[in-house]
Amino acid sequence: MNKKVLALLIVFMLADLIAGCISSSNDKSEDHSPKNKPPEEYHENQPPEESDHFPDEITVQFINSTYSVASGETSGTFHTGQEADIMLSGIDFNRTGGPLLFNHPSGIATDGQHLFLADTFNNRVLIWNELPDGNIQPDIVLGQKDFYSNDPGTGRDQMNWPFSIATDGKHLVISDVNNGRILIWNEIPTENGAPADIVLEGGGSYWTASQDERLPGASWGVWTDGEKLVVTNTWSGEGAILIWNGFPTRDNQPADIVLHVSEMGTPRHVTSDGKHLIIGDHNANVPGQPETGAFFWKEFPTSDDQSYDFYMSKGFGWLRGAFFDDGRLLLLGGDGSKLRIWNTFPEDEKDEPDVELDLESAALWPDDYMSIAIAGERIYISHGNMNRVICYRSIPTQPNQEPDFVIGAPDLYTNTLEENFFIQNGVPASNGENLFVASDFDRKLYVWKNLPDESGAYPDIVYSLPMQPWDIALRENILALAGERTVYIWKEVPLNGNMPDTVLKDGVGDIEFEELRGVAIDEHYFYLSDSRAGKIYIWEGIPDEKTNPSPKFILDVENPMRLDSDGRYLAVALNGQPYVEIYSVDNLSSNGTPIATIGGPGKMNLPQHATVKHEMLFVADTCNNRILVWNSIEEALSGKWPPDAVLGKPSLEDAQPAIGKKSLFFPGAVSFDGSYLWVGEFKFSNRILRFSPS
Template sequence: IVDSYNHRVLIYNNGIPTVTGATPDLVIGQPNMNSNTANNGGIGASTLNYPYDIWSDGTKLLISDQSNNRILIFNNIPTSNFASADVVIGQLDMTSNSPGTTATTLRTVRGIDSDGTKLYVADYGNHRVLVYNTIPTTNGASADIVIGQPDLTSGTVNNGGLSANTYNNPVEVQVKNGKMFVGDRANCRALIYNSIPTSNNASADVVIGQPNMTSNTCNNGGVSASSLGTTYGVVSSGTKLFVTDYTNNRILIFNSIPTVNGASADVVLGQATMTGSGFFGSTGIVTASNFYNVQGMDTDGTKLFINDYQNFRVLIYNAIPTSSGAIPDVVVGQTDLVSATSGITASKIRGAFHAIGSTILNKLFVSDGQNNRVLIFNSIPTTHGASADVVIGQADMVTSTANAGGLSAKSLNANKGVFVDATTNKLIIADASNHRVLIFNSIPTTSFASADVVIGQPNMTSNTANNGGIGPNTLNAPYGVYYDGAKLFITDLGNNRVLIFNSLPTSNNASADVVVGQPSMTSNTKNNGGVGANTLFYPRGVHSDGIRLFIADQSNHRVLIYNREDFPAACCGWSC
């Protein structure tokens, strides 16, 4: 949760809160849960000044640090308070915060989003959206594309006149299923791009909140299902569209993504009707179903999270509402649904802007990566709410520390894929942020069990990416694992390759026999030599039936099938 007025971001390690008044586990931007100074101790890699938005893929964490005119990138989700960022965008170093209007600078940055490859930034004060073709890995990186301006050194409001390719304080940007959505705040509209722009100054295809691309009157024609006040956020689940209407204290839900200008919403939250706009709705008091200057929202396609800014709370709907005026299921930041007090304790917030949650599941064995653990159910559950019997990566069922007790054969750090071989009873876990794969020679029957073999590291107490230099025995954020009873397959996501071991390793730091996606064991370029039948770009899933190999090639948006009667016994450059 972005707690803007407390100059901090709060992290809940145990997943999305299911009870009112839940307490966060970590704070970013402050040394503890009881402080709230802007740039506490002086501007640096660990400080914040009115943060606005966040994005995470479960490994990296990005924060838009609004009043420092920068975006902070944490290569791994922090596991301790006051953690330092690894990369800064918008500034040349971690101790600068001057605004600017160039390819490398920002001015009052707000919304951010990514598809896992590209980074999209709502550069609010420069009236533009910036696109970075890859998430930057060095400070002061240059944007590749600008939208809303003719070039990367312009920052004029509605440059050239209000139109389909201009902005006035864009506050939010999101990409989903090949479309881009922008909340154009001061033009009182949301813009839809039917495809992701690949050149500067691209024009939007559809406008919401206005009858055409050249009008920008707030509540044009009066407050209704087709009008907007000050637009703060726009989010899509892939089929539905959600728009934050800040000054009308409401969220509009479109059951399908509009294809024509001036479309009408189907559902309104925060108001009883489509023509209501008052804060607290029509009641004049805080209630469960009314908002006060709602700032933004997020959805995972099932749950809906709403940041009710002036009520100092985040509201969680366990299912996306289908009727207007729906009541949320859970509140964060308050003890009940009719309170609205601010504070700086572990369970209070001031000015929430964004909330996000993620859980990775698998049947019988659950890779609970955000809690840095794997849960084992000794029998397949047949009733709701069943309890796990054994936990790996933690000493008990109520802790979630990354590398609990210190990096060891027992610990996990943002684990991803898990595989169990029913024949040999071996358990294999992709321990992504420790850049290793752990093998348990038998399925653990007690909690906090130790692994027997490690791949990707020389021992159980090291966790460097590509330890000693990229090679056949190193890993960089491994994601998927599969064992067909003979060969072991690992998707080495950060190295853009799949490693094949002709037999399951029985000793630490074993070397792979075959690499897929690279011409050699010492290269790791995305789509090496150009996208083709023998290249990969962030592969995630892998499976084999003993004859064919299947790879989910994530950022190439494809699944590759390798038809071979027998997998090759030597490296390299294998084609599908």
């Protein structure tokens, strides 16, 4: 499979993982919504082959980076609710970098005069008072008091992960996802930080359904024409669509119509012209059909639970789009970078578009954040993973036709996430002197030769890789990366651009790799987890095709993920489970079983990583948005609950995702070097945080 395609696959695989998050930290159920399936079982469709956009071999970039160096002189313990010290993979705490440095823009809308953009990771919405015709700064910001801050909040003038936007030219509607509400302005705001006039919220938390089925919860999609309002209740457990026949005029005004669609999973986008309705879904469950596509109503629904007419999928990526004034329908999504136009509304799932263009040069492969706004013949497309908005001044007519201009970047070929070293899915590893961060999404290894002591510090070296490293292991001077079907091993840490000493590709000896997800090294063994094979392979010493091909032990473990070992205990995270397992290294054998299970339903929510270091245990409790800390691994093994400290939240009762010094948003990986705890966030946030004991 092509490398760019694999990068796209990981985007949707990660989205599936998040769809599988258990409803809340206090929920005793083991249900992994949707449909009780572990996240990685959702991928039945595979994207087509496409041209390469990643290197076939390792390349190295040296960065002229300067930063303050941490002393490492810390002592004490970690404390619940404490602040992080510094933030990498970003500008700084509560700093955006300015009006045109986005961080994963998503929803986009226009009334033909204004342009509105949800700058999602920056917790703000940007407004241009006139349609921009180039890389022009916005005039107004909502959710913040100025263009330079990005802290979330719950006030009517604040936001936490805004995603979709809709307008009729008079009203403005925004889905405020992590606050579980819809914000409405009765007039287009003209001042920074203007508060919403109307709030619709059902009282549910981020992962739980609204307590009132006719009010929004954590909703992604919105649409309005000023008369009707449509909202997707994305995390409702069973896909639900809310419709107001008349535009809401008061807080918490209930919807007139609720569409429960049993085949719907996590509905993401709404496309409508007021006569027809299309709901893009990422986790659909239509028999015999791919999970990413859209549900079509040929006539706008008028009653509760009115069934859809057909489901259409174009392969990889759900369908989303907008209508032209003359009724033509434009949709993005599906396989490749294709723009599809129907001159009239499709009759059924077999109705092919009248126009289909592959815009590979615009890199329009689908992601979570892509959205479309049409003004006359002008097409604006937000492209979150490329961190920009592109615009065609008229409908493109040629394959690979380049956009006329870009907003949020100097040109079509610059990704400002990469330029500013914003790292997606960072997995840190520190030995107390150096810091390494692997990224599967970026296909990179970032190297800080010294431990940074200031926020926003750029790495010294960046390795671009022909594989997606899911996990990283570091012991003394040995560093290893594992992902897909490849392992890289450096016998001397890569501080000078040195290449790996050992490369294991596709397998070693009689072992064939299928999907590597974890790697660990201790003084006894080298460990690899293969999630698809359901195995943990354990070698004495470093595996090598010629001298050490055969593992000493092979553990049968269902869906093993990231690993860590301190030489006494092996910690294993498991895909789709609310706990981590601990094995005794001294008692390992091929029929070995864990000596303890840490967590469980109601305690953890799909933890992605656990690390055992310096007699302590740290667990990245990912979907509860926190790090759990036990000062003694022995006490953790004996069942101690609660843990000694909770980082990222003020208590065990709070699981709300948010960025900030005291908050975490999907922590996916941890590394403790004895002085500092490094935390990498995952999927819907992209920070690397450092916490210090005191």
